[in-house]
Amino acid sequence: xxxxxxxxxxxxxxxxxxxxxxxxxxxxxxxxxxxxxxxxxxxxxxxxxxxxxxxxxxxxxxxxxxxxxxxxxxxxxxxxxxxxxxxxxxxxxxxxxxxxxx
Amino acid sequence: xxxxxxxxxxxxxxxxxxxxxxxxxxxxxxxxxxxxxxxxxxxxxxxxxxxxxxxxxxxxxxxxxxxxxxxxxxxxxxxxxxxxxxxxxxxxxxxxxxxxxxxxxxxxxxxxxxxxxxxxxxxxxxxxxxxxxxxxxxxxxxxxxxxxxxxxxxxxxxxxxxxxxxxxxxxxxxxxxxxxxxxxxxxxxxxxxxxxxxxxxxxxxxxxxxxxxxxxxxxxxxxxxxxxxxxxxxxxxxxxxxxxxxxxxxxxxxxxxxxxxxxxxxxxxxxxxxxxxxxxxxxxxxxxxxxxxxxxxxxxxxxxxxxxxxxxxxxxxxxxxxxxxxxxxxxxxxxxxxxxxxxxxxxxxxxxxxxxxxxxxxxxxxxxxxx
Amino acid sequence: xxxxxxxxxxxxxxxxxxxxxxxxxxxxxxxxxxxxxxxxxxxxxxxxxxxxxxxxxxxxxxxxxxxxxxxxxxxxxxxxxxxxxxxxxxxxxxxxxxxxxxxxxxxxxxxxxxxxxxxxxxxxxxxxxxxxxxxxxxxxxxxxxxxxxxxxxxxxxxxxxxxxxxxxxxxxxxxxxxxxxxxxxxxxxxxxxxxxxxxxxxxxxxxxxxxxxxxxxxxxxxxxxxxxxxxxxxxxxxxxxxxxxxxxxxxxxxxxxxxxxxxxxxxxxxxxxxxxxxxxxxxxxxxxxxxxxxxxxxxxxxxxxxxxxxxxxxxxxxxxxxxxxxxxxxxxxxxxxxxxxxxxxxxxxxxxxxxxxxxxxxxxxxxxxxxxxxxxxxxxxxxxxxxxxxxxxxxxxxxxxxxxxxxxxxxxxxxxxxxxxxxxxxxxxxxxxxxxxxxxxxxxxxxxxxxxxxx
Numbered sequence: 001x002x003x004x005x006x007x008x009x010x011x012x013x014x015x016x017x018x019x020x021x022x023x024x025x026x027x028x029x030x031x032x033x034x035x036x037x038x039x040x041x042x043x044x045x046x047x048x049x050x051x052x053x054x055x056x057x058x059x060x061x062x063x064x065x066x067x068x069x070x071x072x073x074x075x076x077x078x079x080x081x082x083x084x085x086x087x088x089x090x091x092x093x094x095x096x097x098x099x100x101x102x
Numbered sequence: 103x104x105x106x107x108x109x110x111x112x113x114x115x116x117x118x119x120x121x122x123x124x125x126x127x128x129x130x131x132x133x134x135x136x137x138x139x140x141x142x143x144x145x146x147x148x149x150x151x152x153x154x155x156x157x158x159x160x161x162x163x164x165x166x167x168x169x170x171x172x173x174x175x176x177x178x179x180x181x182x183x184x185x186x187x188x189x190x191x192x193x194x195x196x197x198x199x200x201x202x203x204x205x206x207x208x209x210x211x212x213x214x215x216x217x218x219x220x221x222x223x224x225x226x227x228x229x230x231x232x233x234x235x236x237x238x239x240x241x242x243x244x245x246x247x248x249x250x251x252x253x254x255x256x257x258x259x260x261x262x263x264x265x266x267x268x269x270x271x272x273x274x275x276x277x278x279x280x281x282x283x284x285x286x287x288x289x290x291x292x293x294x295x296x297x298x299x300x301x302x303x304x305x306x307x308x309x310x311x312x313x314x315x316x317x318x319x320x321x322x323x324x325x326x327x328x329x330x331x332x333x334x335x336x337x338x339x340x341x342x343x344x345x346x347x348x349x350x351x352x353x354x355x356x357x358x359x360x361x362x363x364x365x366x367x368x369x370x371x372x373x374x375x376x377x378x379x380x381x382x383x384x385x386x387x388x389x390x391x392x393x394x395x396x397x398x399x400x401x402x403x404x405x406x407x408x409x410x411x412x413x414x415x416x417x418x419x420x421x422x423x424x425x426x427x428x429x430x431x432x433x434x435x436x437x438x439x440x441x442x443x444x445x446x447x448x449x450x451x452x453x454x455x456x457x458x459x460x461x462x463x464x465x466x467x468x469x470x471x472x473x
Numbered sequence: 474x475x476x477x478x479x480x481x482x483x484x485x486x487x488x489x490x491x492x493x494x495x496x497x498x499x500x501x502x503x504x505x506x507x508x509x510x511x512x513x514x515x516x517x518x519x520x521x522x523x524x525x526x527x528x529x530x531x532x533x534x535x536x537x538x539x540x541x542x543x544x545x546x547x548x549x550x551x552x553x554x555x556x557x558x559x560x561x562x563x564x565x566x567x568x569x570x571x572x573x574x575x576x577x578x579x580x581x582x583x584x585x586x587x588x589x590x591x592x593x594x595x596x597x598x599x600x601x602x603x604x605x606x607x608x609x610x611x612x613x614x615x616x617x618x619x620x621x622x623x624x625x626x627x628x629x630x631x632x633x634x635x636x637x638x639x640x641x642x643x644x645x646x647x648x649x650x651x652x653x654x655x656x657x658x659x660x661x662x663x664x665x666x667x668x669x670x671x672x673x674x675x676x677x678x679x680x681x682x683x684x685x686x687x688x689x690x691x692x693x694x695x696x697x698x699x700x701x702x703x704x705x706x707x708x709x710x711x712x713x714x715x716x717x718x719x720x721x722x723x724x725x726x727x728x729x730x731x732x733x734x735x736x737x738x739x740x741x742x743x744x745x746x747x748x749x750x751x752x753x754x755x756x757x758x759x760x761x762x763x764x765x766x767x768x769x770x771x772x773x774x775x776x777x778x779x780x781x782x783x784x785x786x787x788x789x790x791x792x793x794x795x796x797x798x799x800x801x802x803x804x805x806x807x808x809x810x811x812x813x814x815x816x817x818x819x820x821x822x823x824x825x826x827x828x829x830x831x832x833x834x835x836x837x838x839x840x841x842x843x844x845x846x847x848x849x850x851x852x853x854x855x856x857x858x859x860x861x862x863x864x865x866x867x868x869x870x871x872x873x874x875x876x877x878x879x880x881x882x883x884x885x886x887x888x889x890x891x892x893x894x895x896x897x898x899x900x901x902x903x904x905x906x907x908x909x910x911x912x913x914x915x916x917x918x919x920x921x922x923x924x925x926x927x928x
Binding site: 113135137138139142145259262263266267270276278279337338339340341358360363376378381382385386388389395396397398399400401402403404 | 557559565861864865866867868869870871874875877880881882884903904907909910911914915916917918920921923
């Protein structure tokens with residue numbers, strides 16, 4: 001099931017990212033969490049027990065927004081500003097030890 | 103005012119293990135446990151079930167530890183049965199990693215002496231290249247390691263909870279917020295105990311298992327052992343989906359996935375704060391041994407105080423002044439738990455000889471205390 | 474050798490006001506803030522990006538404070554995460570994956586507040602979010618919620634509702650937990666609140682705006698429950714006026730007030746106490762923001778919730794006291810210059826007792842029961858915590874070690890206060906949990922490569 005963003009659409013941004021390979025745009029100064037929330041209403045990670053989660057506190061406190069950025073796991077999306085060309089992956093389950101081999 | 107046959111002071115791993123053994127022997131047992139912010143080594147320790155190097159210079163300790171390690175599988179199973187809690191025991195062998203050739207040589211000599219006490223092959227030594235061939239990911243800074251196939255680890259926090267539940271299930275009374283500040287012999291036998299909150303209670307036989315909290319009580323009841331704190335610092339990382347390919351005495355992955363790093367020693371009195379110097383040392387050790395750990399985040403560090411006797415070995419002592427008072431203290435409460443839960447009961451209940459023919463009694467400290 | 478005369482942690486109203494006064498007094502100041510820009514949460518992203526008039530005049534007022542940080546004797550580092558504060562004035566902080574050690578004779582903690590966690594059944598689902606988080610998205614990304622429901626209590630809820638209305642994204646409903654009885658209990662504090670009349674008038678204005686926008690309001694709501702519906706939206710149900718209600722919404726925004734962020738002050742060894750009226754731990758500070766640690770001052774919401782105006786005033790008072798302690802101004806001068814900020818602080822605080830009583834967090838959120846998740850990181854439920862207490866855990870440390878609640882990457886920020894609530898509901902009076910290094914998670918590689926500086 002595809003879940004639409006829970007937020008109103010914004011004009012397309014100038015920065016181009018990918019989320020699990022799919023294109024997404026963002027505005028300079030956006031946090032990665034904002035960009036993801038604007039793009040989709042789905043979970044951006046699952047916990048060690050497979051519960052769906054997404055960005056929550058937006059201020060670096062809760063660590064719910066962890067995603068994989070350019071191969072680096074457990075990155076706080078709400079504390080990371082978007083950059084052009086970022087390759088972002090939703091993180092399913094606990095992080096892996098090394099950089100992702102995908 | 104309740105009076106049980108046997109009162110244990112201290113509700114950590116040591117006290118609860120002893121309590122469990124006494125309950126299994128049909129004794130009535132009360133465990134007095136302290137406050138939330140007491141030192142509680144049982145909540146800060148590393149969870150090793152470890153033989154390697156133990157008792158190299160004291161044969162009874164080498165034998166006692168080997169016996170404990172061998173008893174763990176059955177003990178873990180019985181705990182699971184009584185408490186419903188799996189302590190995640192894994193005894194698939196453990197390494198001691200070295201980055202310094204001389205230190206490896208010293209430790210190898212220790213292991214050879216320990217092996218002589220045990221009378222059987224107990225370890226092997228590997229070069230850094232051996233290790234790197236055997237396991238991928240070991241850092242170039244590792245010059246070698248020793249390995250003991252009998253070593254293992256478990257989840258120490260779950261062990262504590264399992265012991266607590268098992269003691270309660272078998273009818274033991276655990277009283278919390280009951281820190282004992284004074285123990286004096288009662289006129290009609292037994293002891294009068296004064297608690298920190300001012301309450302008083304009586305006790306028949308008394309077993310001191312309160313670690314650092316028992317130090318002044320032990321002195322007042324005529325024991326020779328002087329207990330001292332030794333600070334160890336530890337780090338724990340975020341949880342990982344994959345498993346580390348090894349267990350070592352300083353780096354271990356807990357069953358929930360976090361990597362725990364430890365093994366520092368410092369005399370810092372009762373200060374259990376974590377220090378930047380030790381944190382950095384532990385982090386450097388971890389990334390030297392297994393460089394892939396560099397990208398893993400530390401979630402918490404802490405200091406915990408080991409409970410050390412003057413020579414570092416366990417103390418199982420009966421007071422010469424007050425023969426109804428016993429002292430059980432050690433810094434390897436996890437490894438030795440199966441024996442504490444079985445081999446001490448005859449000594450405490452039936453006046454049998456103390457373990458290892460009394461080798462762990464506190465007469466060994468009499469001279470040094472007097473000096 | 475010191476890197477600065479004063480290190481300020483946090484670039485919100487308290488930290489910014491303090492920095493400005495300290496440099497005026499001749500100090501060199503290092504300001505560290507974890508966010509990408511100055512402003513704190515209240516003035517987050519102010520003066521940056523598209524103009525967003527709907528955020529209001531109070532928000533825009535923060536721009537002046539931010540501009541003051543441009544002083545040449547202020548070195549402001551953003552994206553700077555403090556992970557250790559040592560007795561003696563060393564601060565260890567991380568930026569872009571590299572850690573630095575800075576030292577100064579004085580340290581001002583101005584880390585502000587965080588939203589109170591609001592545990593209820595379903596609060597971990599995607600589609601449930603703190604209202605303050607949604608406001609941050611409005612401030613930083615111009616992101617506006619679709620048909621959201623606001624639920625909980627507190628003045629911030631009204632402000633956010635009004636901002637959403639002005640931005641053209643009005644909430645579908647406002648579900649408030651406060652009851653008429655709570656308002657009655659708050660009334661005796663109202664006369665004192667008149668000192669903060671402009672704030673009261675603003676509050677009345679917000680309520681009028683919400684009313685005239687036709688937003689459905691429920692009060693006295695309880696028994697929150699959220700579950701996903703078949704579209705992935707949130708089916709939110711609650712009880713109000715004796716009846717069960719159900720609203721479907723893409724986004725449920727909850728709020729139960731804010732609490733001091735105390736991880737840094739606790740890890741620094743400052744003594745804390747429980748503030749019953751505010752239902753939160755707070756550091757014990759004196760009238761100038763001094764703590765029991767000789768070199769550490771604390772100002773702003775991190776020392777007890779009083780809002781942005783109070784934080785700015787408290788920051789000024791702390792900076793004056795630090796200038797005095799450093800021998801740069803005399804006691805008389807400090808006292809003289811404190812008159813205006815002291816009066817501002819008194820005015821701003823006057824409304825707190827009324828707000829604290831009228832919008833107290835609901836009991837079911839303070840001490841939840843059953844399968845409601847308390848520790849989001851480790852997925853530990855209220856029932857798990859209650860069971861550990863029943864088995865003898867008599868304080869925060871033993872609950873943590875028995876259940877793993879608080880052992881995840883948020884380090885207890887989302888559960889410690891709830892664990893405290895459950896312990897209190899079970900009859901104990903728990904002390905503040907201990908915070909340790911690192912104050913935020915940090916990689917082993919970064920710790921390993923830490924260089925001693927200024928040794």
